[in-house]
Amino acid sequence: MSSRHAALVLSGLLGLGALTALSPAPAADRLRVSASTDPQLRVRTVVAGLENPWDVQPIGNGDLLVTERDRARLSVVRDGRRRTVRFPSRRVWVSGETGLMSMAVDPRFEQTRRFWTCQGWRSGGRHDIRVSLWRLDGDVRRARLVRHVLTGLPTTSGRHGGCRLLLDTGSRALFVGTGDAADPANPRNLSSLGGKVLRVHRSTGAAMADNPYADAPDRRQRLVFTYGHRNVQGLAQRPSDGAVVSVEHGSFRDDEVNALSPGADFGWNPGPGYDESVPMTDQSLPGAQTEAIWTSGTPTIATSGAAWTTGSSWGAYGEALAVAALAGERLLLIRFDAGLRQVDVSTPEVMRRYGRLRSVTSLPDGDLLVTTSNGSNDRILRVSPR
Numbered sequence: 001m002s003s004r005h006a007a008l009v010l011s012g013l014l015g016l017g018a019l020t021a022l023s024p025a026p027a028a029d030r031l032r033v034s035a036s037t038d039p040q041l042r043v044r045t046v047v048a049g050l051e052n053p054w055d056v057q058p059i060g061n062g063d064l065l066v067t068e069r070d071r072a073r074l075s076v077v078r079d080g081r082r083r084t085v086r087f088p089s090r091r092v093w094v095s096g097e098t099g100l101m102s103m104a105v106d107p108r109f110e111q112t113r114r115f116w117t118c119q120g121w122r123s124g125g126r127h128d129i130r131v132s133l134w135r136l137d138g139d140v141r142r143a144r145l146v147r148h149v150l151t152g153l154p155t156t157s158g159r160h161g162g163c164r165l166l167l168d169t170g171s172r173a174l175f176v177g178t179g180d181a182a183d184p185a186n187p188r189n190l191s192s193l194g195g196k197v198l199r200v201h202r203s204t205g206a207a208m209a210d211n212p213y214a215d216a217p218d219r220r221q222r223l224v225f226t227y228g229h230r231n232v233q234g235l236a237q238r239p240s241d242g243a244v245v246s247v248e249h250g251s252f253r254d255d256e257v258n259a260l261s262p263g264a265d266f267g268w269n270p271g272p273g274y275d276e277s278v279p280m281t282d283q284s285l286p287g288a289q290t291e292a293i294w295t296s297g298t299p300t301i302a303t304s305g306a307a308w309t310t311g312s313s314w315g316a317y318g319e320a321l322a323v324a325a326l327a328g329e330r331l332l333l334i335r336f337d338a339g340l341r342q343v344d345v346s347t348p349e350v351m352r353r354y355g356r357l358r359s360v361t362s363l364p365d366g367d368l369l370v371t372t373s374n375g376s377n378d379r380i381l382r383v384s385p386r
Contacts, residue, residue: 038346039317039333042384043354046369047077050378053371055305055359057105057115063140064369065115066380069099072119076140077380086142087134093120093127096158097179104165104174104202113138114146116174116202118163120155121148129153129163131176133203149174149205150223154181154194160249164305166235167202170242174202175225177232177246184271187228188285190221195268197232197246197260199225212263226258228266228289230280234306234360240319243340245293247306247323251276255303256292257321259340264290293340301328304373305359309333311366313385317346322368324357331357331370331383354381 046064054069056077064077065085072092074085092100098120106114113135121130131150134143153176155161160179167174180186180195187195190213199208200223207214207222216222226246234247244260251270258266267281267289281289296303306323314320320333331351335343351357351370358373368383 039385041348041350042386044382046380046382048379052373054101055103056369056380057103060110067100072100091122093122098158098161101163102165104167156181160231164235173199173208175235177235179231184274187268191218195229196224197226198223226260226264228268230268233304236306238308247303250280250300253298254280255296255300257294259293294342302326307360307362322360324360326356
């Protein structure tokens with residue numbers, strides 16, 4: 001992370017310690033709709049006939065790269081038609097919430113042809129979750145493994161597998177949001193890669209030199225950027241200042257949007273026995289726990305992927321966090337001020353017609369791509385402000 005970028009992130013996120021003490025919005029305001037300023041949206045189907053698409057990313061020339069979790073299928077969509085990419089799907093470990101999940105695409109993709117995936121993986125009769133770097137052939141028909149960048153992310157049954165990727169715009173870092181694998185020992189154990197946001201070099205998987213625990217004796221701890229997470233489903237970086245937020249599933253309450261800062265503890269501690277009645281951010285724990293900047297309250301709506309909106313056509317929601325909800329079957333547009341304090345929330349009615357929503361991707365022209373996750377005949381939607 002460059003010194004200027006680090007300063008922007010730290011000033012935006014840490015201020016004078018404000019985020020640690022920041023209280024979440026009152027329960028009545030967490031899902032409040034600002035009808036007077038709701039953006040008018042146009043929604044079109046880009047492609048249908050998918051099954052639980054987990055992520056979609058543009059790769060240039062109007063082409064899209066798509067992952068489907070349970071099929072472990074990688075596809076290219078061009079002009080509304082899907083084509084399977086040759087990819088070692090049989091090596092992908094699929095169980096419960098784990099399969100072929102998030103992607104990140106090299107900003108210089110036209111030159112490098114490189115992209116990253118996060119997936120369950122079979123190796124020597126065992127399985128883990130890992131982040132892998134691939135190269136897509138010029139004819140977009142085959143993906144070849146360059147290397148596994150990060151291995152050993154914990155699994156149990158496949159529950160709480162995470163796993164969201166985000167390339168940092170200000171450095172060579174790759175953020176990796178992980179789940180706790182439904183293991184109470186993982187979230188606050190700095191030697192475990194579960195229940196964390198990790199920050200690694202995008203090509204090598206090594207810890208970034210300015211990570212908060214970069215000098216720790218334990219190699220795994222060096223990778224940790226934040227900890228105390230339950231199941232990170234979304235990561236998004238605000239264009240104006242580089243601030244990074246995570247989105248994660250709550251238990252029976254309090255899905256969260258969290259503002260990430262180096263070394264922050266977000267207070268999920270369900271042990272012993274994986275007791276999900278504990279608070280998502282447990283302030284009774286030793287040390288300082290960082291409160292969420294938005295929570296769903298009770299019950300959860302299973303928030304998932306997220307991206308920041310861009311462009312003047314979004315009007316009052318020109319830099320809002322667009323968050324997909326699975327159980328809630330909606331798209332939330334959450335506005336924050338410069339200090340990442342919640343201003344209001346819009347839930348456009350037109351986005352309540354497509355069932356469960358999984359991922360959100362921001363396109364260069366300001367449109368959003370949103371994937372549905374209903375299990376059959378799923379779609380990629382293009383959402384345009386108008």
